[in-house]
Amino acid sequence: MSLGDWIGQSENLVFLAVGVVMLAAGFWVVTSRNLVHAVLMLVVALAGSAALFLLLGAEFVAWTVVLVYIGAVVVLFLFGLMITRAPLRRDPLPLDHRRRWPAALVAVAVFATLAYATTAFFGWEQGEAVERSLTGDLGELLFRRFVIPFEAVSFVLLAALIGGIVLARKDPRE
Amino acid sequence: MSLLDNVWVVLALKLGIAVVVVFAVALVIMFAELKVSAHMQHRVGPYFAGGRWGWAQVFAEALKFLQKEDLTPRDADRPVFRLAPMVSLLATFAVIVIIPLSPKLVAVDLDLGIFYALAAGSVSTIAILMAGWSSGSKYSLIGGLRAGAQLIAYELPLVLAVVGVVIQAGTMSMVGITEAQAQPLFHLGSVGISLPYVLAGQIVGFVIFMIAVLAELVRIPFDMPIAEQELVMGYLTEYSGIRFTMFLLGEYAGMLAMSAIAAVLFLGGYHFWGLNADWFGPFVLLGKALLLVFVMIWFRWTWPRLREDQLQSLAWRWLVPLGLANIAVTAVLKVVL
Amino acid sequence: MSEPEAPGAAPAPEAPAPEAPPSAAARWAALAGSSEFSDAFRTAKVRVPRERWVEAHRALKPHLPFFGWLSAVDWSNEVAVGDPVEGGPVEERYEVLSRLSDVTAGEAVILSTDLPPDDLRLPSLTAVYTAADWHEREAADMFGIVFAGHPNPVRIYLTDEFVGHPLRKSYPLLAREVKPWPGAVEVTPLPAAEPAPGESGEGSG
Amino acid sequence: MTAPTDRDLLAVHRSEAAVSVELVTPEMTLNIGPQHPSTHGVLRLVATIAGERLEKVQPVMGYMHRGYEKLAEVRTYAQINALVNRIDWVSGFANEVPFILAAERLMGVEAPERAQYIRLILTEMYRISNHLIFLCSFPAELGAPTPLMYALRERERVLDLVEGVTGGRFHPNFNRIGGVKPAAGGGSTQRTRSQDLSQGFIDGTRRAMAAVRAVCDDLEGLVLGNEIVQQRTVGIGVLPAETAIEYAVSGPNLRASGVPFDLRRVEDYLPYDRFDFDVVTMPNGDNYDRCRVRLEEIRQSARIIEQALGSLPGGPLQAKVPRVIKVPRGECYVRAENPKGEMGYHIVxxxxRRPYRVKIRSASFCNLAVLPWLLEGALIPDVIAILGSLDFVLGDVDR
Structure with a gap:
């Protein structure tokens, strides 16, 4: 398939546009000196990923991303930032730039790992197009085939939750 | 390609109509609030504008707001400050799109209708946090923080209440849920009797849903984020002119949207015993939604406001466990029956 | 609430003067360790020297726990506004007054002390009566009295830049000087009535 | 002033990060007022808050200081009477009473009985008016605006009656040394059945008292009986009796803490001793009790007024006083139970013809002094509720 054909398909055009926006937003997230702006750009990036899932026909995953990541996780981020150190004035909060190179290295490594894992597992062939909604299949997969990993992850998250509470809670005797 | 274009055109048309209708109904709700509150307080309310009942009052107020200066405080974060009201309004409209007015009159019928509505609605939290932080005012910041805490706390009961309905209906589609409530529940002789979910097992869910909706909409008794007496309107403090109007419209459109969703989920949507849903559907749904809106207005003018910590304990100690119990009971009944 | 059972009222019969029961002012004066008191106009008033100011309050506190108010009077012969005291010059001083009462029977006394105009210092009562806090700040604002030992000696009414102490008799009332108050001619006889004797006749034009 | 560069800020940031390992919620100084919907005028609270909790609060006053004590030095007694009813403008007439009584005491004059009764009736009517304002503004501070309309409607009736008698609603200026002002067309001090009370006043007042009682019942059910109101008030802002006395809190606020101290019983000023009424006290001293005390006091005031109307004596309105009021040398302090607490005037x-010095002891000033104690550690919503429950007026604080 030539590049021209690839671009000729409208889905691919949308994919391209969303990808560019996501990349720009992601870049903004790591370079912005204003923490709140960074988080808001994260919202754009997440919305982009939701749009990508929509393009793939995975509605349920897309709306889950919106509900969980934008509606809850980012809100928690913002909440935490505002209650601690979001500057009210416009002067930028100086972020620590000393570790930017190691951070970039880690980011590249994560990207490489994920890209390798994806291509190694699925290969480069085009998957078959899915017409119907995948919600049911997703449920089947999660609660039949992968129920033990699913429960394990839930357990880990619960442990993390409890740990978070224990850490955050100040000892009243202090 | 031309077909695709057509789809977009149709969608744009539908959206345009939806926006106009929503604005009109929002204005009606605004007027209703003025009049209802007045009568609850032994007042007459709007009286002069327009000649009779002061019907033109809302238009006069809209005009007044439009010609007011759109102020941005010096310490505000300009782009975020200006974007926040639009995000708020956008989130509300995104919710409204999926409400089915009749079996055929649906802007978008998504498989995951209600799930989508919850997701889209949760975005409005971001708008409030944006407004609260970017205003550069401490009162706004506290209001934004309260809103954040409150909306996170009430997202959960809202979803839990919906899950009960979804289990009972076996679908997340708004049309599907409506139709499921039109199915005969039992037979009296040869006549099949259908009941809306509020009467058929989801009364607890309905109550939780409405309480959570009040909190999501930041209406009394849960209006701590704007709390005029404490925070001088909280995250709205610094807004004026058209941007304030957008928040205001967002509030009333949100009331309409959430009431309509509640009507679909629990009150049988566009169905009403003996009325043809194709013809009367929109009016039935609107009637049900406006009834719920009236209840919200009623609460607004009779109750004082709770405190933030009391609201949190209400959410976590009562609504979440009740919602979970409701799901468990519904699931068991679904399997048994 | 229970312990200040108005002992000032009960031990009255044991007081020294047998023929006439001693006045309330006399009893409070005895308690405060002072012999100067007056009972005119049903207002018991006890004078204490400046050195005994805090002690006197401390002695009265168990009986009179309610600190009504504290203020001062600038006794001066040269007044910028208002009328000087009639009937001869007064001894120039600042008189600080504090009123104490109970919360049961309405027993009350005004304690007063004198400060020379060139040395306006007085120990603070805040250690004895918490309620004296704001009253002392007000008196400091208005009269320039320095309350030694006050925990928060900042201005209460006036801005930090304000110069002067408005309730001193030497402080002019500027508005009054710019535009005289019509009060000087306020008594106008009614058209029908005959002019009344005295000042009102002079005042009417 | 040059703006700090990023590098400067970074240095600060690093040092902060080195000092505080855990993220602490930074303290914030919040200025509540002087322009704020709930400060009852121009009061400013400089509050240090952590999250929503007040760590420390410093009230700042003086925005309304009008210098009445100084002004009183250049005014005659009659003019001061017009001045003092502006101190606490919600209960105007009640401000005049102790001042006039103090002047009368210095002059050795006593007002005739009928005048005393009228003073008493009007004082109690202003007490009702004041407490009705409290009962409507307090729920409004909790976010319920509707009781406002209910209470204000009955207050209008009371004020209409007052207007019929005095010609004024907020500032009646109805007292005269030696009595009260004869109504329109009057001027005679000798007329026995003088035109002091407007026509229909007695019947109208009886009807108004019935309406006031009715609205009290309504408010008791709708406001005090509301679960959210109870959640927001019961056990909040508790002022123990010892602290209340220590801070010289007076009036309904003191009685809400369980101290049965009412100057109407204790002091001998208007003919209160002839009437049957209860000194209302409440045990807990929290916001709810402060609300209840005032509600009950409205009923008691209605009781007093009804009794007074039934036994209103005839006779002149004014004692004989010289045409030019000159007050002999001397000083005295007269206090009265104002709607907000102990209000007194020390006249020297x-x-x-003018006093040498007038010290005004106003209730709100002293009641407000307990505020920093009460607010310590309170949440912001409770701050507003406690502030409202103390029932102060800034004119009464600043004078």
Whole structure:
């Protein structure tokens, strides 16, 4: 398939546009000196990923991303930032730039790992197009085939939750 | 390609109509609030504008707001400050799109209708946090923080209440849920009797849903984020002119949207015993939604406001466990029956 | 609430003067360790020297726990506004007054002390009566009295830049000087009535 | 002033990060007022808050200081009477009473009985008016605006009656040394059945009292009986009796803490001793009790007024006083139970037509002094509720 054909398909055009926006937003997230702006750009990036899932026909995953990541996780981020150190004035909060190179290295490594894992597992062939909604299949997969990993992850998250509470809670005797 | 274009055109048309209708109904709700509150307080309310009942009052107020200066405080974060009201309004409209007015009159019928509505609605939290932080005012910041805490706390009961309905209906589609409530529940002789979910097992869910909706909409008794007496309107403090109007419209459109969703989920949507849903559907749904809106207005003018910590304990100690119990009971009944 | 059972009222019969029961002012004066008191106009008033100011309050506190108010009077012969005291010059001083009462029977006394105009210092009562806090700040604002030992000696009414102490008799009332108050001619006889004797006749034009 | 560069800020940031390992919620100074919907005028609270909790609060006053004590030095007694009813403008007439009584005491004049009764009736009517305002503004501070309309409607009836008698609603200026002002067309001090009370006043007042009682019942059910109101008030802002006395809190606020101290019983000023009424106290001293005390006091005031109307004596309105009021040398302090607490005037007369010095002891000023104690550790919503429950007026604080 030539590049021209690839671009000729409208889905691919949308994919391209969303990808560019996501990349720009992601870049903004790591370079912005204003923490709140960074988080808001994260919202754009997440919305982009939701749009990508929509393009793939995975509605349920897309709306889950919106509900969980934008509606809850980012809100928690913002909440935490505002209650601690979001500057009210416009002067930028100086972020620590000393570790930017190691951070970039880690980011590249994560990207490489994920890209390798994806291509190694699925290969480069085009998957078959899915017409119907995948919600049911997703449920089947999660609660039949992968129920033990699913429960394990839930357990880990619960442990993390409890740990978070224990850490955050100040000892009243202090 | 031309077909695709057509789809977009149709969608744009539908959206345009939806926006106009929503604005009109929002204005009606605004007027209703003025009049209802007045009568609850032994007042007459709007009286002069327009000649009779002061019907033109809302238009006069809209005009007044439009010609007011759109102020941005010096310490505000300009782009975020200006974007926040639009995000708020956008989130509300995104919710409204999926409400089915009749079996055929649906802007978008998504498989995951209600799930989508919850997701889209949760975005409005971001708008409030944006407004609260970017205003550069401490009162706004506290209001934004309260809103954040409150909306996170009430997202959960809202979803839990919906899950009960979804289990009972076996679908997340708004049309599907409506139709499921039109199915005969039992037979009296040869006549099949259908009941809306509020009467058929989801009364607890309905109550939780409405309480959570009040909190999501930041209406009394849960209006701590704007709390005029404490925070001088909280995250709205610094807004004026058209941007304030957008928040205001967002509030009333949100009331309409959430009431309509509640009507679909629990009150049988566009169905009403003996009325043809194709013809009367929109009016039935609107009637049900406006009834719920009236209840919200009623609460607004009779109750004082709770405190933030009391609201949190209400959410976590009562609504979440009740919602979970409701799901468990519904699931068991679904399997048994 | 229970312990200040108005002992000032009960031990009255044991007081020294047998023929006439001693006045309330006399009893409070005895308690405060002072012999100067007056009972005119049903207002018991006890004078204490400046050195005994805090002690006197401390002695009265168990009986009179309610600190009504504290203020001062600038006794001066040269007044910028208002009328000087009639009937001869007064001894120039600042008189600080504090009123104490109970919360049961309405027993009350005004304690007063004198400060020379060139040395306006007085120990603070805040250690004895918490309620004296704001009253002392007000008196400091208005009269320039320095309350030694006050925990928060900042201005209460006036801005930090304000110069002067408005309730001193030497402080002019500027508005009054710019535009005289019509009060000087306020008594106008009614058209029908005959002019009344005295000042009102002079005042009417 | 040059703006700090990023590098400067970074240095600060690093040092902060080195000092505080855990993220602490930074303290914030919040200025509540002087322009704020709930400060009852121009009061400013400089509050240090952590999250929503007040760590420390410093009230700042003086925005309304009008210098009445100084102004009183250049005004005659009659003019001061017009001045003092502006101190606490919600209960105007009640401000005049102790001042006039103090002047009368110095002059050795006593008002005739009928005048005393009228003073008493009007004082109690202003008490009702004041407490109705409290009962409507307090729920409004909790976010319920509707009781406002209910209470204000009955207050209008009371004020209409007052207007019929005095010609004024907020500032009646109805007292005269030696009595009260004869109504329109009057001027005679000798007329026995003088035109002091407007026509229909007695019947109208009886009807108004019935309406006031009715609205009290309504408010008791709708406001005090509301679960959210109870959640927001019961056990909040508790003022123990010892602290209340220590801070010289007076009036309904003191009685809400369980101290049965009412100057109407204790002091001998208007003919209160002839009437049957209860001194209302409440045990807990929290916001709810402060609300209840005032509600009950409205009923008691209605009781007093009804009794007074039934036994209103005839006779002149004015004692004989010289045409030019000159007060002999001397000083005295007269206090009265104002709607907000102990209000008193210490008049020092130099012997002339103007007082040498007038000290005004206003209730709100002293009641407000307990605020920093009460607010310590309170949440912001409770701050507003406690502030409202103390029932102060800034004119009464600043004078």
């Amino acid at each position: 007369s130099g012997g002339g």
